[in-house]
Amino acid sequence: MSCKHCFITELTIEIKCTTNPIEDMLSIIHNHLKRRNIPIEIKDKHLFTNEEGATSIYDFSQDHMDMNEIYYRILDHQWQPLTNISKVLEAKWIDQIIQKKQIHCHYQPILTADKQIYGYELLARFNDSTGQTIYPDVIFDAARKRGRLYALDRLCRLTAVRHAANIPDNKKAFINFIPTSIYSPAFCLRSTTRLAEQLHLDTDRLVFEVVETDKVDDVNHLKDILHYYRNRGFNYALDDVGEGFSTINLLTDLKPNVMKLDMKYVQGVTKDRKKQQAAILFLEKANEIGSIPLAEGIETEEDFMWLKQRGYQLFQGYLFGKPTPEIKTSI
Secondary structure (H helix, E strand, C coil): CCCCCCCCCCCCEEEEECCCCCHHHHHHHHHHHHHCCCCEEEECCEEEECHHHHHHHHHHHHHHCCHHHEEEEECCCCCEEHHHHHHHHHCCHHHHHHHCCCEEEEEEEEEECCCCEEEEEEEEEEECCCCCEECHHHHHHHHHHCCCHHHHHHHHHHHHHHHHCCCCCCCEEEEEECHHHCCCHHHHCHHHHHHHHHCCCCHHHEEEEECCHHHCCCHHHHHHHHHHHHHCCCEEEECCHHHHCCCHHHHHHHCCCEEEECHHHHCCHHHCHHHHHHHHHHHHHHHHHCCEEEEECCCCHHHHHHHHHHCCCEEECCCCCCCECCCCCCC
16 A cells, blocks of 8 residues: 555645635636646535646635635645745655655764764765755755655655665664654554665664654654664664753653764864753763763864763764765775
8 A cells, every 4th residue: 555645646735715715716616627627626615626726726816815814735734825835836846856766875974982983874865857966955845845755754764775785784874764754653664674674784783863853743653653663673863852852751761772962062062161061961861861972063173072081972073074975984
């Protein structure tokens, strides 16, 4: 069974009026789109149509309805003013990126305190049809606007798992995922775990890294995802822990294998007392719950040495290497 969130299909756009719409108005819209052979359905006074139909409704509404009272949504996402529908249409290019899998991964080394390579973070990179780079922030913004975040996150996870097969057997592979993009761990993550099995990857080598932790509202859902990974032998890491997971009780419950200190607390830590306090508090939390503390964004030897002397165990940043398409085997 395929998931409508994970694959690129024609968008169905739901449109509603916050005031009670005039029945004749709905009939006019319905009949007009039908004459143009545009899919249209009325259900509980909501209109369901495709992008072409939504554009027509937008044009019609500007002249005959109050635009401040008309909203749309894609799938089960939040309602948006119909005046924002142009953002969905303009982001249509993301569909081709996902369908044609115009993606590859770069590897950034993660080091131990004695500067030995512990593993690599696999970072998604994208190209348009001309080969030009599209930056991740642009890609993910477009995916959110079109309701394609689920499909994009799935593509990134599977691509990263395939690239993980290139990493030496004794090294870890850190693979990012967005927890809010996963509906059901048992269903949405099945393809990821199946691919790892097909590639004969030792589950203990894969570390699934939660990104955008500060945007996680449903903690129980996140727990379900992490338990799914752990029960199948995978490791997981939490990014930006100080932002999204501030209480020790919650961290104890989640039990991450690795906790990553955000670069804003890392860069310049040797000269900033507030950053030092944040870094030490973070370290104490990691030690208390048995997680490995990792400092990311290391750019100077001074910051590296300060954090190393305090007890940080893993390090990542431009000081040791930028993300590259080739696997760096030594520093």
